[in-house]
Amino acid sequence: MIAAALQAPEPSRGLTAVQGLKVGHHTLSERPTGCTVVIAEQGAVAGVDVRGGAPGTRETDLLSPTALVDRVHAIVLSGGSAFGLDAASGVVKHLEQRGIGFKFGGAVVPIVPAAILFDLGIGDAKIRPGADCGLQAAQHATDGPVAEGNVGAGAGATVGKMAGRARAMKGGIGSAAIALPNGLVVAALVAVNARGDIIDPATGQVVAGTRTEDGKRLADVRTLLRSGSLQPPQPEPLEHTTIGIVATNATLTKTQATKLAQMAHDGLARTIVPVHTSSDGDAIFSVATGARSGPVDLDTLGALGAEAMAEAVLRAVRAAVSIPGFPAARDLR
Numbered sequence: 001m002i003a004a005a006l007q008a009p010e011p012s013r014g015l016t017a018v019q020g021l022k023v024g025h026h027t028l029s030e031r032p033t034g035c036t037v038v039i040a041e042q043g044a045v046a047g048v049d050v051r052g053g054a055p056g057t058r059e060t061d062l063l064s065p066t067a068l069v070d071r072v073h074a075i076v077l078s079g080g081s082a083f084g085l086d087a088a089s090g091v092v093k094h095l096e097q098r099g100i101g102f103k104f105g106g107a108v109v110p111i112v113p114a115a116i117l118f119d120l121g122i123g124d125a126k127i128r129p130g131a132d133c134g135l136q137a138a139q140h141a142t143d144g145p146v147a148e149g150n151v152g153a154g155a156g157a158t159v160g161k162m163a164g165r166a167r168a169m170k171g172g173i174g175s176a177a178i179a180l181p182n183g184l185v186v187a188a189l190v191a192v193n194a195r196g197d198i199i200d201p202a203t204g205q206v207v208a209g210t211r212t213e214d215g216k217r218l219a220d221v222r223t224l225l226r227s228g229s230l231q232p233p234q235p236e237p238l239e240h241t242t243i244g245i246v247a248t249n250a251t252l253t254k255t256q257a258t259k260l261a262q263m264a265h266d267g268l269a270r271t272i273v274p275v276h277t278s279s280d281g282d283a284i285f286s287v288a289t290g291a292r293s294g295p296v297d298l299d300t301l302g303a304l305g306a307e308a309m310a311e312a313v314l315r316a317v318r319a320a321v322s323i324p325g326f327p328a329a330r331d332l333r
Contacts, residue, residue, distance in 0.1 A: 008330050009315045014146030014175025015189040018247045020044065020289035023189065024141030025152030026133045031123035032323065033079035035087040036152035036173060037137040038189065038245055041100055043071035044287040047257030048113065051265055052241060052282035058085045059113040065254040069111055073100050074138065075285050076114035077153040077191050077243050080128030088114040090134030115283045117193040117241035119156030121165060146175040146189065149319035153243070157193035158326050159317060160209030161240060162221045164233040169208040170328040174316030176308050183292050186301060188264065188308035190244030192316040194272045195280050197221045200314060201270040208317040208329040222273055241281035242268060244312065246305040250296040252288035261286035263302030267309025
């Protein structure tokens, strides 16, 4: 027995609890893989912090506090490794057609940073998200509750691969939001494709991760690491990465947005063991819509962002459903 069966989490508004944001998924179920887009039609101040050793990103240099452009119009999370970066081109096309973007002379240039995760080992590697996938996700983006689990960028995500993919489990995509009485909202969206195990920080228990050799129990990679018995298979490079977005309705500068992205990584550190490895491309974007004016304590905001990110990680694996070779936490007793 691996663990008591987990129920899927109750539906949550998730990232769209932040006024001004829409979320859309497109899933290529024949592999599976997919992409997820977050759209800020009015633009949003953004930042990014990349911690993993094997990142795949687009337009992240524009998010530097020293760069000219101060707002983004969408962010894309995608499966498909480097091929998945093409999904952002479809989002750019959709936004240009709607006149959304950076105005320059007679042109409109949508600013669409992106990050990818490696899921090519799931199914047919020739099926991967491209521009059409991004276009479809953008066209179906809404401000309704965010779908979670085996959708979008989380469709081919897996976790618990420290002892190899044969002992891994299903990951997915999750989203969570925290709303304060004063109107401040902080939310997170994350595609969990981690090399490490997923830990519930409230209990210290493994929710999903590396299984024992017979596949019937959770091995707990923390125990394996301390015992010195863990022998990572070789070669299995670059088959991982957790990518996400933390968002708020607060008004921030680009420097503050960057700090928010940095602090949100604490949420990954609380729930993923180990995290930010040499073969994970872990990256977190931040967006601030400015729908709520007035000063905000950045440290409080960052702490809430980490909390929302940790909750989103847990929701991702609890909402996931098994696929061949990769059992999910909610489906196993």
